[in-house]
Amino acid sequence: MTLAGFYYSYLWRGQNWRPLFSFSGQVYGFxxxxxxxxxxxxxxxxxxxxKFFSKDYPLILTGWLCFLLALGNFHLLSPWNLLHSLPVFRSTRVPYRYSILFIFMAAIICGRAIHLLSRQKRYARYVWILTFLLAxxxxxxxVPILWKAFPRPLQAKEVSSPFCQIWDKNPNRSGCYSSMxxxxxxxxxxxxxxxxLPNTCHAIPKGRWDYQGExxxxxxxxxxxxxxxxxxPNRLLVQVPKGFQGLVIVNQNTRKGWQVIGGxxxxxxxxxxxxIQKETSGQIEFIYSPLAFWWGLWISLISxxxxxxxxxxxxKKSPSL
Known part of the structure; x- marks a missing residue:
């Protein structure tokens, strides 16, 4: 990111009237x-x-490191280039998304700074004015950017029953991505x-010659x-004729985490x-319950x-700043 990009991203007030502005020299949009x-x-x-670096340097250093990452490829040895040489991270494409973490850090320490000033008699009377001007x-x-975030009104669509997989070829919606x-x-x-992600799609769209149903x-x-x-999306209940023995196939990719009840x-x-075996026919249930979900749930609850x-x-203790 150039100095002009920094100005347009963080300091340009014109963002409120031109939300789709594409910054000069950048690949992506506003x-x-x-x-x-x-x-x-x-x-x-x-x-x-x-003010708080000596006490909160881990948080502050992490935040400013994310700021440097958000600047992207500004030098051969920039943090973004170094991070991009590592596995997994080399697949990331938009460095500016790290600015979210920088702003998160900034919000925390700015809140602490305002609280510190409010406890000092000579500045306390001005803190409300400062907070009001910041907000x-x-x-x-x-706020005006959000007013223009969804310019097209929602239109009622004919619902396909039951669910089916399709291959979108409608050219009137700027490609299939915008019609998802x-x-x-x-x-x-x-x-x-x-x-x-480099996933291979094995599902068959409705209307293709080899389509056999969902x-x-x-x-x-x-x-x-x-x-x-x-x-x-995570639970499928399928009716199977009594006495059937064979395969019941769902028209979507298989993946670790799917469980079958009744087969x-x-x-x-x-x-x-x-x-399916004869003695288990009648109906079967597919449930998607990956181990990663349960690990994430327990980690979140413990956190x-x-x-x-x-x-x-x-x-219980008096707050220290």
Whole structure:
């Protein structure tokens, strides 16, 4: 990011009337770069950095490191270039997203700085004015942008029942990426959706010559057919004809974390499937419950509990700044 880019991102008040402005020399649009702070907030950040650095240097150093990362490829040895040489991180594309962490740090230390000033008699009377001016400056720039965030009114769409996978070829919506939400309102899955991960799509879109339905079986039952009783992104309930023995196949990619109740999980040409025995036929249930979800849930609960305990302990003590 150049000095001009820094100005347009953090200090340019014109963001409020031109929300789709593309910064000169940048690849992406306003939504990736715009994060207005203003001169007053920037001054408060510098003051708070100087005031609290000796005590909160881990937080402050992390925040300013994220700021340097957000500047992108400004030098051969820039933090962004060094980070980009590591596995996993080399797949990231927009350095400016690290500014979110910088602003998070800035908000914390600025709040502490305002609280510190409010406890000093000679500055206390001016703190309310300072806080009001900070809020007014930021809100008058940021709020009007949200007014223009969704310019197109929501239109009622004919709902596809049951759910089906499609390949979006509509050229009137700036490509399939912008129509993902509209398709989801119609109860349709977009196979050519926006996905930066290198996933191979095994699902078959409706209308293609080899499309056999959203759920089908091999071999075909002599009586009846398999069909959805319930569909959601993480739970599928499928009716199976009695006496059927074979594969029940779901028209979506298989993945670790899927569990089958009433059959044995397997895959067929990359699709989610279950092997059914006669004694277990009737209906089967697919449930997506990955181990990563449970790890994340427990980590979140422990973190919330630990934070609550720390806050409760600090409440007993007088606040120190």
């Amino acid at each position: 939504h990736e770069y715009g994060a207005y702070l203003g001169i007053l907030a920037l001054a408060m950040i510098l003051y708070a950095t100087w 007014l400056d930021i809100l008058t720039v940021s 939400y509209l398709n989801s309102l119609k109860n349709q899955g977009t196979l050519n959706d926006y996905d930066p 759920v089908f079986s091999l071999p075909t039952p002599s009586q009846g057919k398999v069909k959805y009783l319930y569909w959601s 044995k999980k397997t895959s067929w040409k990359g699709l989610l499937a279950a092997r 919330i509990l630990g934070t609550g305990i720390l806050l409760w302990q600090q409440k």
